[in-house]
Amino acid sequence: MSYSNTPSSAKASLSSENIKLLAVMVPKIPMMLKTTLFHLLRISETSKYLDLSQELTINVVRSFLTPSTKSLFTISATQKFLAKDPGVQGRIWVANYVAPADDGAQKAIVAALEGLVSPASPSAADMLSALKQELPPSAPVEAEWTGYRAGVAKDATLPVGLSQKELYDEMMKEVTAPTTVLYFHGGAYWLMDPATHRPLAQKLAKLTSGRVYNVRYRLSPRHAFPAALIDALVSYLTLLFPPEDAFHEPIKAEHIVFSGDSAGGNLSLSLLQTLFYLKRNNISVFWQGQQLNVPLPGGVALNSPWTDLTHSSPSCDNNALFDYLPAPLSKNYTIDSLRPECEIWPANPPRRSVYVDDHLADHPLVTVLLAESWEGSPPVWICTGWELLADEDKYLACKMRRDGVPVVLEEYEAMPHCFALIFPDSNGARKCLGDWADFINTATGQKQDGEKGEVQSCFKRIKAKTLVEEILEGEEEGGWEKVAPYSEEEIKRRIAERMRRAREEGVTGLVAKL
Numbered sequence: 001m002s003y004s005n006t007p008s009s010a011k012a013s014l015s016s017e018n019i020k021l022l023a024v025m026v027p028k029i030p031m032m033l034k035t036t037l038f039h040l041l042r043i044s045e046t047s048k049y050l051d052l053s054q055e056l057t058i059n060v061v062r063s064f065l066t067p068s069t070k071s072l073f074t075i076s077a078t079q080k081f082l083a084k085d086p087g088v089q090g091r092i093w094v095a096n097y098v099a100p101a102d103d104g105a106q107k108a109i110v111a112a113l114e115g116l117v118s119p120a121s122p123s124a125a126d127m128l129s130a131l132k133q134e135l136p137p138s139a140p141v142e143a144e145w146t147g148y149r150a151g152v153a154k155d156a157t158l159p160v161g162l163s164q165k166e167l168y169d170e171m172m173k174e175v176t177a178p179t180t181v182l183y184f185h186g187g188a189y190w191l192m193d194p195a196t197h198r199p200l201a202q203k204l205a206k207l208t209s210g211r212v213y214n215v216r217y218r219l220s221p222r223h224a225f226p227a228a229l230i231d232a233l234v235s236y237l238t239l240l241f242p243p244e245d246a247f248h249e250p251i252k253a254e255h256i257v258f259s260g261d262s263a264g265g266n267l268s269l270s271l272l273q274t275l276f277y278l279k280r281n282n283i284s285v286f287w288q289g290q291q292l293n294v295p296l297p298g299g300v301a302l303n304s305p306w307t308d309l310t311h312s313s314p315s316c317d318n319n320a321l322f323d324y325l326p327a328p329l330s331k332n333y334t335i336d337s338l339r340p341e342c343e344i345w346p347a348n349p350p351r352r353s354v355y356v357d358d359h360l361a362d363h364p365l366v367t368v369l370l371a372e373s374w375e376g377s378p379p380v381w382i383c384t385g386w387e388l389l390a391d392e393d394k395y396l397a398c399k400m401r402r403d404g405v406p407v408v409l410e411e412y413e414a415m416p417h418c419f420a421l422i423f424p425d426s427n428g429a430r431k432c433l434g435d436w437a438d439f440i441n442t443a444t445g446q447k448q449d450g451e452k453g454e455v456q457s458c459f460k461r462i463k464a465k466t467l468v469e470e471i472l473e474g475e476e477e478g479g480w481e482k483v484a485p486y487s488e489e490e491i492k493r494r495i496a497e498r499m500r501r502a503r504e505e506g507v508t509g510l511v512a513k514l
Helices: 016-040 052-065 075-082 103-115 124-131 164-172 194-208 227-240 263-280 390-402 427-443 479-483 488-513
Strands: 092-099 141-148 180-184 211-216 256-261 285-287 290-292 299-303 380-384 407-412 458-462 469-472
Touching (some): 016 052, 092 227, 103 227, 103 263, 141 164, 141 194, 141 227, 180 194, 180 227, 180 263, 194 211, 194 427, 227 256, 227 263, 227 285, 256 263, 256 427, 263 299, 299 427, 390 407, 390 479, 407 427
Parallel strands (some): 180 211, 180 256, 380 407
Antiparallel strands (some): 092 141, 141 211, 458 469
């Protein structure tokens, strides 16, 4: 990917993608007018909670994401369009670093993949068979070191003529805390890029007085699971045990927080479960010529994490009104299976998911909701809304709390998936970012003169317009038992049923049905 210090020209001629975008926007005008009218008349249910711009944004984005066999955009074209680098502009430092490939990370991931397959799972044999097929190799992993840049204009560009190492050194002159956020961007594992998440990384860096290591992990479908997980482990090892050409000094694990939104939240949790497996089984990792034990990070902070890749939670249907993510077409579907064919999709051999082989969809490193235990985890912060993923996020928080993990769960009334990124200038987003950073500061010891702060477990409900918090104190009030309406047995039953239908129907049957 190329990097530019200057923003793209606003006067660029219309490309074929722009023309296609215009072609799909025009038919949406009646929907937008209806949304506006219903909002102004207070007829729509969401108008009670959202302003007009928020309601329009949700409906327009949902209309783009809703599956359609007539879509003009292929997976490859969409991926390329959303990965464009807009340039680095504003009060932000960005320095690109490429960590070298190392086969030790791949071998550690393979050990966790094999060790965490449940023999009791009906898919266990298929899983093991899939694991023995060719795995993605380790590869160089790019990332953007991101920091806050004070004392410059809002339209400032990066200094000209500096190397990436020199840009990093300039950034570090303004970093006053040891905190490092290891960030994994969202986008369903096949969309987005660290470039799209620069504004968020800049805000987290500013609020923590630290820095963000924003990872450019390999995207599917060209690079299916576990390529992204291998890249995630390489990135963490890079922070802890820097290669010879690295810009930074070794970073203490307690000063690192895994963080991510949506699929990036899933990747954070998958990496954490991998580290649990290595630690519990006393498995070291061969990295840069050394056999090393890998410690756990200081904390994990997640925004709308995607924890169930089988889409089995009831909120996938029940919360469709408040989310831009499209509700399932059927009990066994994939949005992206309806995209036009291109050079990277459909996959060969065919599969439903852009990200993972069908047999591995219920592996606990994929659907992390099925992880047997979170015992020993560092503190965790989870933010969710009234979104399709709400049930799985709330269940995960309850499961973690039962396993003895300090957990803060924040549920924002009527908010869609990753609302703080979708509505970045809203009061709700500012509160969310503030709480997000506050947790990171506490987990890494920046709240009490360098001493590690104590994360107090709680579940918060935050009102949409007033941002008033309703706090349940967990065990004392019995709050955690009320947060998730579904038991562990019910969650497992739903996922098992979804997987059973998937095996019976098959990819060919799904395509023919649609």
